[in-house]
Amino acid sequence: MSMKALxxxxxxxxxxxxKGALLRILLLLADHADTQGKGAFPSQKRIVALTGYSRRTIQNGLHDLETAGLIRRGDQRITEHLGKYRPIVWDLTMKNFRGAKTTPLKQPPQGAQTTAPLNKLEGRNQGRKKTSLGAQSGAQHDCAQNLYKEEPYIEPRESNARARKQITIPADWKPTEEHRALADRLGIDCDIEAGKFRDRALDSAARSADWNAKFRNWLVKGKERGFATPKDSNARRRFTWGSEEVKRVLGPIACEGTDTYMELACKVADLLNQGVDPDMLRRQLANVPGDVLAEQLFEQEAAA
Known part of the structure; x- marks a missing residue:
């Protein structure tokens, strides 16, 4: 979530x-964008679920927001990991509609009439020149006061994050289910990133009004910039049939180099990947005859 975009x-x-549904859709995209208002990719199904509007209303709303120049299509590579049915990535244009803090007004016609004749007073007596210059200074001061009209100060809403107290990261902070779901969609290891995020926050003594929102941005930015730790679905499969640890467990046997040996080695690798202690497994198989070794391994696998 980006408070700046919101x-x-x-x-x-x-x-x-x-007006109407457009504001709700725009706010939802801002809630899913990063700190620069970019990289929002909620699916239309999710937008329908969160807003309660029909899919047709959502489609028309996105089209109207894009036509109005409030959103544009962003970097679609962000959703490459989502497979065939990927949502559109949207960037908020973040256009400045408010303008400057003070708005220049048109100079009143009498201003020009007041200052124009003053140049002609040069060459007249010094006394009259001083009087004219004094009148000119006063006129310019009055004109300068009327040139700019200050906008009234708008008191921030209580929901504004800037109006909330910023704190250091709580000692018991941990990722939420929403964070884990987002990390899964992005293909990121949530626990590792949470540890890095917490260490960074503690090391820098950073303060924030919404640490959960800050971590969501951390995950998205990490994916975009390539420094996030990818989630390895096969992290536990450290052993294969050709691993040295597998060979050590089996030891020298007569069928080495045959299909039977490969089958036995695969069984040992599976057992090791399931957490079976390799030394214990080696001791159990040390005195097993070669013809019953496969049967013994099947029993070990069932027990694991």
Whole structure:
């Protein structure tokens, strides 16, 4: 979630541009975007579930927001890991609709009439020149006061993250189920990234009003920039039939180099990957005759 993007959607975008369902859709995209308003890729199904609108309303709303220049299609490579049915990645344009803090007004016509004749006073007596310069200074001061009209200060809403107290990361902070679901979608190891995130927060003494939102951005940015730890679905399969540890467990046997040996080695590798202690397994198989070794391994696998 990006508070900057949410503030832009709530306060900077003119109300007449995002009436009805458009505002809800824009806020939802801002909630899924990174700190720069980029990389939001909620599926249409998810948007329907979160907003309660029909799929047709969502499709029309996204089209209208894109046509209005409020969103544009982002880097679609972010969703490459999602397979065939990938949602569209959207970037918020973050256009500045508010303009400057002070808005210049048109200079009143009398301003030009007041200052123009003053140049002609040069060459007249010094006393009259001083009087004219004094009048000119006063006129310029009044004109400068009227040139700019200050906008009234808008008190921030209580829901604004800046209005909430920023704190250091809590000692009991841990990833939520939402974080784990996001990490799974991105193909990231959530636990490893959470450890890195917590260490970084403690080391830098950083403060935040929403640490959960900060970690969501950490995961998305990590995926985009390539520094996140990928989730290895085969992390536990450290052993294969050709591993040295497998050969050590089996030891020298007569059928080495045959299909039978490969079958036995695969069984040993499976047992080791299931957590069976290799030394214990070697001791159990040490005195087993070669013709019953396969049967013994099947029994070991069933017990594991």
């Amino acid at each position: 503030e832009w959607a709530m306060y900077d975008v003119p109300a007449e541009m995002v």
